[in-house]
Amino acid sequence: xxxxxxxxxxxxxxxxxxxxxxxxxxxxxxxxxxxxxxxxxxxxxxxxxxxxxxxxxxxxxxxxxxxxxxxxxxxxxxxxxxxxxxxxxxxxxxxxxxxxxxxxxxxxxxxxxxxxxxxxxxxxxxxxxxxxxxxxxxxxxxxxxxxxxxxxxxxxxxxxxxxxxxxxxxxxxxxxxxxxxxxxxxxxxxxxxxxxxxxxxxxxxxxxxxxxxxxxxxxxxxxxxxxxxxxxxxxxxxxxxxxxxxxxxxxxxxxxxxxx
Amino acid sequence: xxxxxxxxxxxxxxxxxxxxxxxxxxxxxxxxxxxxxxxxxxxxxxxxxxxxxxxxxxxxxxxxxxxxxxxxxxxxxxxxxxxxxxxxxxxxxxxxxxxxxxxxxxxxxxxxxxxxxxxxxxxxxxxxxxxxxxxxxxxxxxxxxxxxxxxxxxxxxxxxxxxxxxxxxxxxxxxxxxxxxxxxxxxxxxxxxxxxxxxxxxxxxxxxxxxxxxxxxxxxxxxxxxxxxxxxxxxxxxxxxxxxxxxxxxxxxxxxxxxxxxxxxxxxxxxxxxxxxxxxxxxxxxxxxxxxxxxxxxxxxxxxxxxxxxxxxxxxxxxxxxxxxxx
Ligand SMILES: Cc1cc2nc3c(=O)[nH]c(=O)nc-3n(C[C@H](O)[C@H](O)[C@H](O)COP(=O)(O)OP(=O)(O)OC[C@H]3O[C@@H](n4cnc5c(N)ncnc54)[C@H](O)[C@@H]3O)c2cc1C
Ligand SMILES: Nc1ncnc2c1ncn2[C@@H]1O[C@H](COP(=O)(O)O)[C@@H](O)[C@H]1O
Numbered sequence: 042x043x044x045x046x047x048x049x050x051x052x053x054x055x056x057x058x059x060x061x062x063x064x065x066x067x068x069x070x071x072x073x074x075x076x077x078x079x080x081x082x083x084x085x086x087x088x089x090x091x092x093x094x095x096x097x098x099x100x101x102x103x104x105x106x107x108x109x110x111x112x113x114x115x116x117x118x119x120x121x122x123x124x125x126x127x128x129x130x131x132x133x134x135x136x137x138x139x140x141x142x143x144x145x146x147x148x149x150x151x152x153x154x155x156x157x158x159x160x161x162x163x164x165x166x167x168x169x170x171x172x173x174x175x176x177x178x179x180x181x182x183x184x185x186x187x188x189x190x191x192x193x194x195x196x197x198x199x200x201x202x203x204x205x206x207x208x209x210x211x212x213x214x215x216x217x218x219x220x221x222x223x224x225x226x227x228x229x230x231x232x233x234x235x236x237x238x239x240x241x242x243x244x245x246x247x248x249x250x251x252x253x254x255x256x257x258x259x260x261x262x263x264x265x266x267x268x269x270x271x272x273x274x275x276x277x278x279x280x281x282x283x284x285x286x287x288x289x290x291x292x293x294x295x296x297x298x299x300x301x
Numbered sequence: 302x303x304x305x306x307x308x309x310x311x312x313x314x315x316x317x318x319x320x321x322x323x324x325x326x327x328x329x330x331x332x333x334x335x336x337x338x339x340x341x342x343x344x345x346x347x348x349x350x351x352x353x354x355x356x357x358x359x360x361x362x363x364x365x366x367x368x369x370x371x372x373x374x375x376x377x378x379x380x381x382x383x384x385x386x387x388x389x390x391x392x393x394x395x396x397x398x399x400x401x402x403x404x405x406x407x408x409x410x411x412x413x414x415x416x417x418x419x420x421x422x423x424x425x426x427x428x429x430x431x432x433x434x435x436x437x438x439x440x441x442x443x444x445x446x447x448x449x450x451x452x453x454x455x456x457x458x459x460x461x462x463x464x465x466x467x468x469x470x471x472x473x474x475x476x477x478x479x480x481x482x483x484x485x486x487x488x489x490x491x492x493x494x495x496x497x498x499x500x501x502x503x504x505x506x507x508x509x510x511x512x513x514x515x516x517x518x519x520x521x522x523x524x525x526x527x528x529x530x531x532x533x534x535x536x537x538x539x540x541x542x543x544x545x546x547x548x549x550x551x552x553x554x555x556x557x558x559x560x561x562x563x564x565x566x567x568x569x570x571x572x573x574x575x576x577x578x579x580x581x582x583x584x585x586x587x588x589x590x591x592x593x594x595x596x597x598x599x600x601x602x603x604x605x606x607x608x609x610x611x612x613x614x615x616x617x618x619x620x621x622x623x624x625x626x627x628x
Contacts, residue, residue: 054514058443067444137412137419165439166421168409171377175413180377180488183406196491200558201402204496204551207375212487222545262418262454266447268439270596277590277606287607288617291589292625294605298587300508300533300566301625 042096044087045152046120047143047170049077050104050111051163064267067163076111079158082219085226087156088119090190097121101146103131103139109242116237117229124150128246133258136164140172145250147177154195155216159184170218181216182209186223303394303455305331307342308384309356309364310403316344316352319399323460324360324468326426327397333428340472341365341391343479345383347373350476357474365390366476371483374493375403378486381410386479388415393455395433397426400459408459417455420448424464437461441575442598463580499560501536501552508535508566511555511582512543515571515592515611519548525615526570532622538562538582540572556581570611574599591615 052058053073061068076084087098100115102108103126112123126142134142147155155174160167167183174181186206187198193213198206200220211217229237247253254260280287295301305327309320324340331338342361344353347370357364367383380403388396388411396411398404400422412419425436435448435458450456503509510530516522522543530537537553544554555562557577567585572578574590574597582588583602590603591611600606607614 052440058440060444067440135418136409137416140409140413163440165437165441166419167405168412168419168421171406171409172413172419175381175410180486181406181410182377182488184402198494199402199406201493202557203561204558206494207402208491208494209377210489210491215487221541225547262450262452263420264449264451266434266449268444268446271438271442271445271598271601274601277588277600277603279600279606279608284609284613284617287609287614288621291605291607291618292621294587294589295533295566295622296625298566301622 042090042094042154043150043152044090044096044098044154044156045147045150046080046084046087046098046100046115047155047157047173048080048084048100048102048111048115049158049161050074050102050108051077051161054078054162060268064269065265066268074107074110076114077158077161079160079162079219079221081226082221082223083156083158084115084118084120085224086188086219088227089224090154091119099124099150099152101126101143103134103142105132112242113237114229116240117234118227119233122240123242124245125242126245126247126250130247130253130257133261134256135261135263136166136168137172137262138256138260140169140176141252141256142247142250143169143173144176145252146245147173149250153213154190155214157216157218159218159220170216174216177214177216179214179216180211181218182211183218184220185217186220188217303392304339304341305395305397306388306391306393307340307361308396308398308404309342309344309361310399310401311344311346311349311352316356317399317401318467319401319460319462320356321360321467322462322465323397323399325465326460328360328468328470330395330426330428330433338395341393343367343384343387345372345380353476357476358471360468360470360472362472362474363391364474364476365479367479367481369481369483372481374490375406376486376490377407377410377488379481379483380407381414382483383479383481384411385414386481390477390479396455396457398457398459400461404459408457412457415455415457417457418450418452420456420458422461423458424461426458426460438576441573443573443596461576499552503536503538503553503555503560503562506536506562506564508533508568509538509555509562509564510535510568510570511538511540511572512570513540513572514542516543521612522548525612529568529615529619529622532619532626535566540578569599569603570615572599573597574602
């Protein structure tokens, strides 16, 4: 079995978000990046398939040089091979552009199973995975918290609202987008990190994938005009002062509410 | 320019509130544009002709009806086929869905199939000349974004449930059946498992002290959050990452995929305020937020905000509460 895992590198969850001068995205110089948390669950799921039998796990990421770090981490955790789409022509793609690139990689790799995160923590689109599946003509399921893999199909549990679950059978090949908490993600072992240095990372360009001119900033259908701090509505009454002062004001409020 | 297709959703036999919110959005765009767009709708299910007729009369306008036994439950292949068929029949160039488990599962596939622009989880869409301005949150609610669409192709968008009021107008519309090919589906619905009954019922608590990722680790939960909850006689709650990491069981989770609570007092410690958390607690009677980031969106829904390190404020508050109770 061959499993393709799509990994995105995103700004660290504690990163300061400074808006770029053109207003269209955040400044990313000096920002620490990490693997999108949703994608770590996808990678863990893939590694469990490998632990349970014979499987090749290939990780793919689209992004600049810094993405090498994410791919190395994934290889250190146990992935076998990496594909790095590293090309300025890919930059600035909207989700459909990203999906076209990933679908082209999937077409080359012909995996039985594509595992992705449910959504990226920066753009919050939750768009790419079902698009990749549709472009590849395969079934997909999103917000998946459990997968049971048999020879030619996967039974998944998708999260609905309020804790209900929807059980769906997907014929392979298929794509599954994982929700957070789906499993406990392992760490890369020291041995794994050493071995990762010898594992192959294939660099690809947009042209290699036959997509020249079809993706990237020039081909977007959706344009981010600006990002901005949300309008402050009425907002909260902010308590100021020393810890002691703040706490005594707060206790006063709780008393007023009749809860003390 | 084409029409707007609203994809309605039926839940437990009823049209969802979110579907009427889509109509509000659709009529706003149709009314403002100079393009003469008409609002059309689609109802999908089994035995839902009455629901379709109801929707057609309450703002949905001419409504397509994809009615088949195989559509009784949500199924990605069935929905995709139904929406594509209705979009073609409606000559739609704007397709609106709700950002619900069904909507987010199928909408991106529709966009890929039509090579359309796709924008998810909008809280507002405006007609902007002959284009559109779409507003949505990014970075888990820390920033907002304004987007536009380039080119004249179709647009698929999903709307955040609860972002606008439900449509209350009426419309004249007929229902039109659409043929949906259901054989050969590669995704097969098996069942829906109801939410497990909860050992901890947060919906009954008067006070909830909730901790988020900012609490840092499970020991700190016991050392810092639990004592405040105990002092106040409160229940303990948590955001999703706390539950994902296994610090607390799922029954403590507040939010769209956890419990929806409405206590007299909700104290959020180290919780940023992503929309999925907010929908679970924003109607609480009184909300206190403690967060070290002054821009955290949780302060937008809080009555009282404290920008500080929770490890200083929470233990001091615990002590003060204990003293107030003792004295
Ligand atoms: C379909 C779906 C369903 C979801 N369902 C839910 C749900 O039911 N419930 C839910 O909660 N989330 C849910 N989420 C996840 C949600 O999007 C957020 O990721 C999550 O709510 C963030 O949790 P958090 O605020 O604890 O963590 P973060 O966003 O990481 O925020 C941590 C906060 O702690 C603050 N902090 C850090 N250290 C300190 C300190 N020492 N003192 C004070 N403050 C500090 C930081 O400033 C930050 O604001 C869902 C997501 C999806 C896509
Ligand atoms: N640049 C990328 N490289 C690899 N995978 C990606 C990339 N962007 C998105 N994905 C995958 O698609 C998922 C959803 O992303 P999005 O649609 O952007 O929210 C992510 O969790 C990844 O698995």
